[in-house]
Amino acid sequence: QLEKCIDEHSLENNGLYFNVSKNVPRALLAKILMEQNDYSKALVLLEEIISSKMYMLNNNRDEALSSSSTEMIYAIDRDMFPTTYFSNIIETNRYLPLVQYSEVVLLAAECSSKIGDKSKAVDYLNQIRSKDGVSSATRLTFNDDLKETWKNRMKGGFSYFQFLKRNNLAKSELDIEDYKKLFPIPNSELSLNSMMTQNPGY
Secondary structure, three states: OHHHHHHHOOOOOOOOOOOOOOHHHHHHHHHHHHHOOOHHHHHHHHHHHHHOOOOOOOOOHHHHOOOOOOOEEEEEEOOOOOOHHHHHHHOOOOEEEEEEHHHHHHHHHHHHHHOOOHHHHHHHHHHHHHHHOOOOOOOOOHHHHHHHHHHHHHOOOHHHHHHHHHOOOHHHHHOOOHHHHOOOOOHHHHOOOOOOOOOOOO
16 A cells, blocks of 8 residues: 555655655655565665655754754644644654654665665765764764664654664663563453454563
């Protein structure tokens, strides 16, 4: 279905972060493929987003979440959904990003590393690190620098936890037990399906 969405949607979002362009299903499908360890196919989709040249990296996280962001691919606008729930997540920022360009570049760096293209991986990562004003990554420091950059740019967001889980870092970075990498299945769902069992640990 996501592949169908890519075909059917326009590349433009008409300047509205909450409109779906074809880059939204591209990013979502890429993340699914990464969870399935299909990094080559994921990278193709991510590089289609990058090559569209519709987005630019902002200088820091606050800029990336502002109303003048050049990174936002898809987001929830707090002004349109002024609930306590979203306000607590977004804190002082207007938008709750669901897909943003810095995430796409970080994912591309990770995919490139996983398939053995270290030069490309370092290049993608340093695009963000140069904006953040920190030292450049090298092949030797790539893994630590990737983890640091994810934390600086994405901590508190959905994708940061996915990155930690995908790379077996959730326990060491967040001090959580392995079983908490999966949420409990609600009892209401379990009661509807006798073939379903609760995730271990709950």
